[in-house]
Amino acid sequence: MKRTLGTCYYPEHWSTELWAEDAERMVEAGLTWVRIGEFAWSRLEPTPGDLRFEWLDQAIEVLGAAGLKVVLGTPTATPPRWMIDKYPDMVAVDVDGKPRKFGSRRHYCFSHQGYRAECARIVGLLAERYGKNRHVGAWQTDNEYGCHDTTISYSDAARDAFRVWCADRYKTIEALNEAWGNIFWSMEYNSFDQIDLPNLTVTEPNPAHSLAFRRFSSDQVVSFNRLQSDLIKAQSDAPTSHNYMGRITDFDHYKVGDDLDIATWDSYPMGFLEDRVGADAAHQKAYARQGDPDFQAFHHDLYRAVGKGRWWVMEQQPGPVNWAPYNPTPLPGMVRLWSWEAFAHGAEAVCYFRWRQAPMAQEQMHAGMLRPDSKDAQAMHECKQVRDELADAPDVQPAQARVAMIFDYDADAAWAVQPHGAGLSYFGLVFDTYKALRQMGLSVDILRPETRDFAGYDVVLAPGLMHMDAGLKQALNQAKSHIVLGPRSAARDGDMNIPVPLPPAIDGLDVTVDRVESLRPDSPVSLDNAGAFTGYRELLEGSAEVVLRSADGEAAVMSNVHVSYVAGWADVAGWRAILMPLLDKAGIKVMDLPDGLRVRDTAGERFWFNYSADPVSYDGRDFAAASVTRDAK
Ligand code: GAL
Numbered sequence: 168m169k170r171t172l173g174t175c176y177y178p179e180h181w182s183t184e185l186w187a188e189d190a191e192r193m194v195e196a197g198l199t200w201v202r203i204g205e206f207a208w209s210r211l212e213p214t215p216g217d218l219r220f221e222w223l224d225q226a227i228e229v230l231g232a233a234g235l236k237v238v239l240g241t242p243t244a245t246p247p248r249w250m251i252d253k254y255p256d257m258v259a260v261d262v263d264g265k266p267r268k269f270g271s272r273r274h275y276c277f278s279h280q281g282y283r284a285e286c287a288r289i290v291g292l293l294a295e296r297y298g299k300n301r302h303v304g305a306w307q308t309d310n311e312y313g314c315h316d317t318t319i320s321y322s323d324a325a326r327d328a329f330r331v332w333c334a335d336r337y338k339t340i341e342a343l344n345e346a347w348g349n350i351f352w353s354m355e356y357n358s359f360d361q362i363d364l365p366n367l368t369v370t371e372p373n374p375a376h377s378l379a380f381r382r383f384s385s386d387q388v389v390s391f392n393r394l395q396s397d398l399i400k401a402q403s404d405a406p407t408s409h410n411y412m413g414r415i416t417d418f419d420h421y422k423v424g425d426d427l428d429i430a431t432w433d434s435y436p437m438g439f440l441e442d443r444v445g446a447d448a449a450h451q452k453a454y455a456r457q458g459d460p461d462f463q464a465f466h467h468d469l470y471r472a473v474g475k476g477r478w479w480v481m482e483q484q485p486g487p488v489n490w491a492p493y494n495p496t497p498l499p500g501m502v503r504l505w506s507w508e509a510f511a512h513g514a515e516a517v518c519y520f521r522w523r524q525a526p527m528a529q530e531q532m533h534a535g536m537l538r539p540d541s542k543d544a545q546a547m548h549e550c551k552q553v554r555d556e557l558a559d560a561p562d563v564q565p566a567q568a569r570v571a572m573i574f575d576y577d578a579d580a581a582w583a584v585q586p587h588g589a590g591l592s593y594f595g596l597v598f599d600t601y602k603a604l605r606q607m608g609l610s611v612d613i614l615r616p617e618t619r620d621f622a623g624y625d626v627v628l629a630p631g632l633m634h635m636d637a638g639l640k641q642a643l644n645q646a647k648s649h650i651v652l653g654p655r656s657a658a659r660d661g662d663m664n665i666p667v668p669l670p671p672a673i674d675g676l677d678v679t680v681d682r683v684e685s686l687r688p689d690s691p692v693s694l695d696n697a698g699a700f701t702g703y704r705e706l707l708e709g710s711a712e713v714v715l716r717s718a719d720g721e722a723a724v725m726s727n728v729h730v731s732y733v734a735g736w737a738d739v740a741g742w743r744a745i746l747m748p749l750l751d752k753a754g755i756k757v758m759d760l761p762d763g764l765r766v767r768d769t770a771g772e773r774f775w776f777n778y779s780a781d782p783v784s785y786d787g788r789d790f791a792a793a794s795v796t797r798d799a800k
Pocket of ligand 1: 311314433435
């Protein structure tokens with residue numbers, strides 16, 4: 168497959184005279200794709216029912232005639248002002264009960280039926296008009312579901328829909344009371360109509376209630392998206408997609424992805440560094456102009472799973488963004504590195520956000536491929552370099568990794584409801600595990616929790632899966648791979664109660680979690696060989712073999728022949744100590760990569776990415792700062 172490049176363009180921001188020249192320059196830059204339309208509702212329908220599609224017809228024609236393929240976005244992330252007059256209660260309501268206002272974007276509640284009907288109307292019209300348009304090569308639904316903390320809404324519309332969701336799920340109010348344990352503190356309901364949303368309670372709401380509400384909120388995103396994708400698919404054969412955002416985990420991306428053909432995500436490596444990576448100040452300083460060396464790769468691997476193999480980067484950071492706490496320019500070479508890293512992980516396309524820097528409104532300080540005066544900006548040079556390299560280089564041939572890790576959005580919700588210690592999150596646990604694997608030079612496949620076939624994987628890790636249904640437990644137990652569980656595996660049943668027999672209750676592995684503790688950041692528990700448990704650990708009992716102890720003599724890892732249970736949140740050195748014997752046994756060669764240097768294996772090549780601001784040496788070789796090296800295997 169030919170890997171391609173693209174950009175995000177807003178024809179409605181520029182005079183029509185510029186369009187043809189822009190299109191020509193895009194083609195010249197080696198771009199195949201141009202995404203348009205996703206925020207243009209106020210120009211498509213300036214007042215209710217006054218539809219103005221002619222400018223969009225023209226924009227698609229100009230771009231298409233130049234040889235570009237259009238990704239057409241539905242404009243539902245930006246309902247126009249008149250919509251709020253029509254439905255004043257359509258906005259999302261925050262946890263403090265305050266409605267969110269018009270004046271930016273994503274100001275809607277997924278549960279509002281009136282707004283859903285408006286979305287169906289505009290999407291239906293777009294699908295009808297452009298469904299067979301030869302220049303429309305793909306579709307995008309909405310823009311970044313969940314971004315700006317917009318998945319969860321405490322509106323009346325959400326409350327009403329949540330009651331219906333609860334009734335569907337539990338059938339009788341007695342069953343719900345029983346499942347949630349509502350006898351505790353006399354929280355029992357007499358009918359579904361009495362159920363409110365879990366905000367503004369005097370102290371913590373019932374975790375079962377909170378988890379149910381998060382699951383409901385996730386389902387609302389799925390059905391909102393399905394409404395759009397069904398309408399598009401009824402009119403068009405072009406693939407559908409949605410652009411997810413880094414570390415937004417409060418809805419189930421796999422389930423949204425089940426209704427789409429391609430998963431895309433928006434990669435802002437430097438934008439993410441301070442707020443989303445969770446690293447200390449020294450790390451942030453060292454990678455200020457490059458981004459964290461593992462954060463992008465993790466999402467690439469995740470979206471490969473969400474897209475069932477078909478995935479893109481829809482928005483690639485091209486220079487400084489406007490929205491992080493600090494916004495330096497990337498080191499020369501990083502735009503190229505980020506692009507190649509995506510391709511090495513299997514991206515079909517990488518699109519730069521955005522074509523021309525906007526001189527107006529919220530993103531004036533966000534770089535584009537062009538400056539506001541239309542001269543080339545920094546990213547353009549590196550984009551052209553990637554264009555030339557793509558023309559010459561062999562195609563990337565994806566290969567199944569030998570190590571896999573399960574990522575479960577529902578577990579993320581359970582940890583969020585009950586972290587048990589400040590700063591603990593499922594994403595953090597999984598990402599620390601992933602970092603350790605990458606430091607060992609391993610390529611990793613991410614799997615969804617519904618996976619039942621683990622063929623081809625030597626080692627499968629499933630840290631922190633708080634709920635494991637019987638089918639998953641059984642499939643893991645029967646897999647030929649070595650399975651690494653813990654901490655908090657199967658720690659709660661489907662309704663957030665502690666199961667008896669106590670966790671993890673894995674057939675054939677005599678391990679029971681006797682008690683658990685969360686740890687202060689300054690008080691990790693050292694492990695015997697190297698590394699430590701940080702943040703969280705469990706004290707285990709049982710007759711399974713203790714293969715690693717912590718310095719205080721407690722069991723850190725207990726195993727049978729093919730399942731290991733890890734009793735805590737290991738740091739990178741800890742994971743190394745835990746996994747080395749298993750990887751060794753599987754015949755997997757492990758590296759000890761210096762900070763910043765990372766590896767990605769495909770069927771035919773080994774890619775090396777040096778995220779460091781300085782050259783690094785490894786195994787007798789030198790790697791330049793911010794560089795990509797390709798070795799044929
Ligand atoms: C993304 C968003 C774009 C733009 C960009 C700026 O999150 O999808 O529309 O706002 O950030 O970095």
